Amino acid sequence: MQSEIRRKLLEAFRDAKGGYVSGQKISELLGCSRTAVWKHIEELRKEGYELEAIRKKGYRIVKMPDKISDNEIRLGLETNRLGHDIYYYDQVDSTQTIAQELANKGVKEGTIVVADEQTGGRGRMARTWYSPKETGIWMSLILRPNIPIQHTPQLTLLTAVAIVQAIEEISGLSPVIKWPNDILINGKKVVGILTELQAEADRVHAVIIGMGINVNQNQDHFPDHIKEIATSLYIEKGKYFTRAEIIQKILLSFERLYDQFLKDGFKPIKLLWESYAISLKQMITARTLSGTIRGKAIGINDEGVLLVQTEEGEVKHIYSADIEISK
């Protein structure tokens, strides 16, 4: 099936919100005969869609294939802007690298890059992110906000809130945020966020937000060295999740928060972030590139900088660190 026809067809089903779309309507939308409509429907079936056909009513999607692709993401996406342009790959080195190139080429805000597998997934500080096939969400979102670069770290925090909200809604689990960029369930990492930017000193060209979300992995999926520190939604909830649906929820949640952020600034986002954050008001050890700081995490400032009060009473600004909560 031509991708343009498939897109129109799936959009029609999306707009019907689970209801029927008549053969007549599809034939008008695609500008093709009823026989051709039937052929297109058969092709969707071959791709794994379960479709119901009822005389006089038309076609209805009963179940989507358990895979992730641009179509699965598009069908059911309720956002106004984000995720409308989708670059989907079966396998990539890193969605961030591709998104960086796309951003350089000028693609518009809201464009996402999604892969079923990353062979060179990246985390913060040039660390690796384990991204095996068919198990998780490896996605990069391109934004072009009109904000000073000093405010970019706020978007990492906004992203964390968006993902926590989406996971809560879909799974009923209660993830927490660990500054600056991790989301944990039962003390184990389920999500990592990597915010990168292309900018002038006083103007952001593009912010590229990478999200790695462990969804359907079981314990055996994780290599030994991360088994103790990583988890997945499947492990925590005991059921499988549809990755495309999670992506849709994240994008929707993100868009709401982002629109609020662009309109009202960081304050409302900060309040939400604090409500999900662990490691605030606790004694922490922060390992930075220039040394280790111990003290009480008293909060974050408007730039997303962590404020730590040392035993001597001095308040240190921590821009980047690995945090450990003292027992």
Added chain:
Amino acid sequence: MQSEIRRKLLEAFRDAKGGYVSGQKISELLGCSRTAVWKHIEELRKEGYELEAIRKKGYRIVKMPDKISDNEIRLGLETNRLGHDIYYYDQVDSTQTIAQELANKGVKEGTIVVADEQTGGRGRMARTWYSPKETGIWMSLILRPNIPIQHTPQLTLLTAVAIVQAIEEISGLSPVIKWPNDILINGKKVVGILTELQAEADRVHAVIIGMGINVNQNQDHFPDHIKEIATSLYIEKGKYFTRAEIIQKILLSFERLYDQFLKDGFKPIKLLWESYAISLKQMITARTLSGTIRGKAIGINDEGVLLVQTEEGEVKHIYSADIEISK
């Protein structure tokens, strides 16, 4: 002449600081015969170098060709790190674009990209920078400082100080800095700085500092629409300058300030910057992307943000704007 041989030869002359280098020494350095040395010297002559040859003493460079290239920059360069890796081009679209690509590929700190002509020179906010052949310095410097992104704008200010110091030393002129990124002489723009970055939210990968310096242009070189606002060192001083020498002075001045910055932070740089800045303590109009602010420019903060006090007494943080000083 092979570039490796030329490089070694010119480095030998550089190390001699204007003095003689014996044929014997050159022959040892290059691992070639005295006859071959003579041939290499002849080739330099053909390239426009004036060389003196004195029996028993050796060779001495009397005058360098009035052109700009990697060799001219290398010969006489007194820095420890900056400018040792030089990418020179006769003509490029933009040195910034090339430097961005090189930074992505992992070239080391201090690498510079220099072109004799830019066909698509860029300024702040996607504006153009007029960069005709053989008249100015169109250069990009790649840095990899271990600083949070919030501090990146400090490097624009550091660059301005480095260039002002170099111009003062070489020409005796007294340039001033206009926040955020222009250098003026007699109220007209002689230098523009464009600081771009590749970064994570909490870690800088590369800062790419573009410098456009009008050196030997006369009035006729400037297109009509910038004649009234642009000037060059030639116009202001009435003499021509050797561009390679200015680049060397800038790199040396930059390296001193940068080493101090990495060691002691922004404070000493800020004091220097303020001593060269116009528009401080004056009534200004600042045009930002989100509106116009009028007030007194009371200073810059440690992040390079301009602080403007409005008539109502409120202090506004200005991250990015075009500034006009009220008469």
